[in-house]
Amino acid sequence: MARTRYRRRKQDRPAELTEAAMLEFSSNGYDATPVEAVAKRAGVSKGLLYLYFKTKEDLFKAVVRSFVAPRVDALVTRIDDTDLGVEEFLRGPFLETARELPRSRVRHLVRLMIAEGPKHPDLTRWYWENVLSKALDALQRLLRRGVQSGEIAPSAIEKFPQLLLSPVMFSVVWMLIMQPHHKLDTDAFIGAHVDLVLSAIKKGET
Amino acid sequence: MARTRYRRRKQDRPAELTEAAMLEFSSNGYDATPVEAVAKRAGVSKGLLYLYFKTKEDLFKAVVRSFVAPRVDALVTRIDDTDLGVEEFLRGPFLETARELPRSRVRHLVRLMIAEGPKHPDLTRWYWENVLSKALDALQRLLRRGVQSGEIAPSAIEKFPQLLLSPVMFSVVWMLIMQPHHKLDTDAFIGAHVDLVLSAIKKGET
Amino acid sequence: MARTRYRRRKQDRPAELTEAAMLEFSSNGYDATPVEAVAKRAGVSKGLLYLYFKTKEDLFKAVVRSFVAPRVDALVTRIDDTDLGVEEFLRGPFLETARELPRSRVRHLVRLMIAEGPKHPDLTRWYWENVLSKALDALQRLLRRGVQSGEIAPSAIEKFPQLLLSPVMFSVVWMLIMQPHHKLDTDAFIGAHVDLVLSAIKKGET
Amino acid sequence: MARTRYRRRKQDRPAELTEAAMLEFSSNGYDATPVEAVAKRAGVSKGLLYLYFKTKEDLFKAVVRSFVAPRVDALVTRIDDTDLGVEEFLRGPFLETARELPRSRVRHLVRLMIAEGPKHPDLTRWYWENVLSKALDALQRLLRRGVQSGEIAPSAIEKFPQLLLSPVMFSVVWMLIMQPHHKLDTDAFIGAHVDLVLSAIKKGET
DNA sequence: TATGAATGAGATTTCATTCAT
DNA sequence: TATGAATGAAATCTCATTCAT
Structure with missing residues (x-):
């Protein structure tokens, strides 16, 4: 029953998100990257991203x-x-x-x-x-x-x-x-x- | 009296517009500059800008x-x-x-x-x-x-x-x-x- | 020196314009046809069209x-x-x-x-x-x-x-x-x- | 007090929106109906409509x-x-x-x-x-x-x-x-x- | 924590219409 | 008559951000 999908914890999240953002920003530029694209790539919801980064x-x-x-x-x-x-x-x-x-x-x-x-x-x-x-x-x-x-x-x-x-x-x-x-x-x-x-x-x- | 709405400067417009755009893009960057800001700086309407530049x-x-x-x-x-x-x-x-x-x-x-x-x-x-x-x-x-x-x-x-x-x-x-x-x-x-x-x-x- | 380009006179204009409009409206529909397209097809300027048709x-x-x-x-x-x-x-x-x-x-x-x-x-x-x-x-x-x-x-x-x-x-x-x-x-x-x-x-x- | 801004009706939204659109399109035609009119009639924001229908x-x-x-x-x-x-x-x-x-x-x-x-x-x-x-x-x-x-x-x-x-x-x-x-x-x-x-x-x- | 429906401001672009020339 | 530069309102669509759940 090990639900590895939920293995990732609070502590890894910021790194996962910056990693995802790095990739998105790199290919599209800052303005042209919707926040949602970053969230999607990190496999989380937009809302959660805003929990870790205010803007x-x-x-x-x-x-x-x-x-x-x-x-x-x-x-x-x-x-x-x-x-x-x-x-x-x-x-x-x-x-x-x-x-x-x-x-x-x-x-x-x-x-x-x-x-x-x-x-x-x-x-x-x-x-x-x-x-x-x-x-x-x-x-x-x-x-x-x-x-x-x-x-x-x-x-x-x-x-x-x-x-x-x-x-x-x-x-x-x-x-x-x-x-x-x-x-x-x-x-x-x-x-x-x-x-x-x-x-x-x-x-x-x- | 009321200054004429039109200035009719077909010749100078493109240069006036690129000049204005140069200034706006320079200070804000391309994405962050609304077309309207360029028009305003050039002293014309948004619509006119699109008469000279398609996009x-x-x-x-x-x-x-x-x-x-x-x-x-x-x-x-x-x-x-x-x-x-x-x-x-x-x-x-x-x-x-x-x-x-x-x-x-x-x-x-x-x-x-x-x-x-x-x-x-x-x-x-x-x-x-x-x-x-x-x-x-x-x-x-x-x-x-x-x-x-x-x-x-x-x-x-x-x-x-x-x-x-x-x-x-x-x-x-x-x-x-x-x-x-x-x-x-x-x-x-x-x-x-x-x-x-x-x-x-x-x-x-x- | 016959300037046939200007042969067309006042009397033909309305018919020329409705003919052009008929063609444009037919292929694109009313809303999707810019007035300018009609004028262009009739070979006149937008302004002239408005001389013959108020709207x-x-x-x-x-x-x-x-x-x-x-x-x-x-x-x-x-x-x-x-x-x-x-x-x-x-x-x-x-x-x-x-x-x-x-x-x-x-x-x-x-x-x-x-x-x-x-x-x-x-x-x-x-x-x-x-x-x-x-x-x-x-x-x-x-x-x-x-x-x-x-x-x-x-x-x-x-x-x-x-x-x-x-x-x-x-x-x-x-x-x-x-x-x-x-x-x-x-x-x-x-x-x-x-x-x-x-x-x-x-x-x-x- | 202030009524909640959200109604959160994912299930019903599409039907509400097509119903509203039907009414608006019916009375004004497709081109002459602004998307906003549909949204307004459905009681939601323009943005939400685009969440359910891409265009x-x-x-x-x-x-x-x-x-x-x-x-x-x-x-x-x-x-x-x-x-x-x-x-x-x-x-x-x-x-x-x-x-x-x-x-x-x-x-x-x-x-x-x-x-x-x-x-x-x-x-x-x-x-x-x-x-x-x-x-x-x-x-x-x-x-x-x-x-x-x-x-x-x-x-x-x-x-x-x-x-x-x-x-x-x-x-x-x-x-x-x-x-x-x-x-x-x-x-x-x-x-x-x-x-x-x-x-x-x-x-x-x- | 976590979600994603919902908002609303704002961006680009089009176009009917006007009017100086 | 005739032109077309110029306007400005409006339309479609995007997206950062919020917040009920």
Whole structure:
């Protein structure tokens, strides 16, 4: 008589709902996704969804939070725990993560952030505080270690670690918008950028 | 006395309407902008708008077309008519345009393209064919001229002229989403990127 | 230099417009036909149409009047001028007209009368006075002549000359609604009805 | 206190709505009836109507189906279950039904079918398959039984059972369009038609 | 908790009609 | 006469949100 249909409990619901919302928002965009579509995909009623999220906007925020944060934490930890050199790190873990992003589901969240961001300043603030600034700080720490160890020369990139992210974001957007019309090999593209950066900042290239 | 109800400006209407639409879409996004808001801003009735644009989507496309195309044409012409060297061009006209973009109104169109692009494949195709591919081709021609003249060394950047655009797009997005929370000096940022690129590809840097 | 485009003059315009309206109303129905479609088909502007007909309803009435009246007048004249017997007339001119109607353009007007009639009581009144009652009276006169001459026996049909029209209207409606799904040979159908009537009222059939 | 906003009558709603729609469509016609008028008459909101019927057209179809089908089924059953002769049946049950129709509410549906039919071919197909063809087949079976039993002579009416329906439809249309201007005693009219038919097909009238 | 019937505001679009030109 | 730009009311349909059950 085990009614597995009802196995799912209170505690799993929010995650199930954000998962469902992530999928729906990703394919249709925020405005074009009816709340009911999310509920249906999660296998619950509209009413129940409103029990967990006061408004549609709330749900959207929860989606962004639940999907982005874990990834960044992982990257930050990786940077701070590593004893790899700058080049090793950039060509290794960084490149791996950077190349995966434009293909992963998270790319849709990036689009949602860009599309909806201006209407949700508290969300972008949260995003800055909990995601972007952490990632940029960690990258900065990495680069400074490299300078101190003499591996790389001091350069503007320490001030603008964003320089390491811009081709990643570009690739994400390209995948979402331009890929159907003109293919870009984002792996090679991001690789070329890292080459470029390294060739510019590495010392002893004489 | 009572001002005439009619203004009868067949000539100017489309431009007035796309201008108004540009402003409304920019601040609220496409979906969240009622057609009526556009009409009101243009000082006409809803009905008139539909005399010039068959659907809201049509209006959106007209906006993108009318605002983006002229700028790119200008840039392309500039590249092809110049006899500046690569460095001179990148530090001169290119930097000028690249730095202006994130502050100009067009930045909002970039956001709209990212937000709405996936739902309007014909629009993104048009954008690719009439805007992006032209700009990338022109940049490629510039770089090849530099290689042939011996000014710069062959490098991956010839294959990926996008490398010159990614920090511009990054700046645009930053301005739209993150600037309220954390200022980025996009002029310096884009300048640093150009430095980086040039230091990597210039010859005789022994 | 003969500018034939402007040959058409004031006097032809109403007829041109009702002709165009007839065609449009026939294929799309009254409500679903924009006034502009009529104007376009007539090759004039909307504004001009409103110069001749105060409202769309006016135009509709003019259509009905201009298309139906001439036909009925012809039939009535034919009945009153004939010296054919009842059978000869019914099997001859009547059958000819009755069989043509379901195939002619006028059938669409019948549909319009049925569809729009209840909303235009003055139109149906006009139709009764100028069309239907005249036709029924003429048929009645024909039948009475037959009784007086001894050709046919007195019967209820003198009181209800509509009995001669009902299969015609049935055929018209069938052509409009049912013919795509199930063919009815309206010629044979109407013929059978006339046979039936005649076999019932003819004398000396002992 | 404030009456509850909800009535929650899932079961009854569709019937309440088609009933309301029937009334509204009957008096104003399909195109001229706003969905809101139907909702208002049913005492619910516009939105609710769309919960039960995906489009206005859907609602219209439901109206036709729910009102017409039951009557026809009843007639067909009556024909097939009877052991009355042809004359008895035509003068009895048939006449009764035929005479009621022009006065019943269903007459409005006939008008709607004629008015809207051409725009809804699937509806007229359904009508043919589920209503008309059944009725005509049943009448045909009745007449054949009469021929076989020797009650009536073979005649074209077996091929065209529509001959029995045409005065009924004529009466319906008359009631809707002409009755205000000129009264027709439809009972007598339909009776006369049946007389006519019977006197033509009955045997042994020598 | 959980449902989903019900609401009502609002969005897009159409079109009869007017009137400056 | 003749045009067609312009209006504005209305129509269909969607959907976030509520709340009786």
